[in-house]
Amino acid sequence: MRTFQYTIREELGMHARPAGLILQLAKEFKSDIIVTNGDKSGNLKRLFSVIDLDIKYQDTVTVTIDGPDEDVAAEELQAFFEENL
DSSP, rough: OOOEEEEEEOTTSSSSHHHHHHHHHHTSSSEEEEETTTTTETTEEEHHHHHOOOOOOOOOOEEEESTTTHHHHHHHHHHHHHHHH
């Protein structure tokens, strides 16, 4: 299992465009990918699950990846967060 935290730097938070893009990336992996914001968690492969987390500017989220390709998934997802959020 791999985990990383990220503080959102995008002033609009995780709105529809980056949520849709990260969803596409997450679906490329076999691993389970869960994002947690405060006391809420959601499956990063399901759009409404992510939108319901209401991730805003300066929120710190935790991403947990568990599965056969977790190392590659963690690296690519962390890079996505840093470049887009």
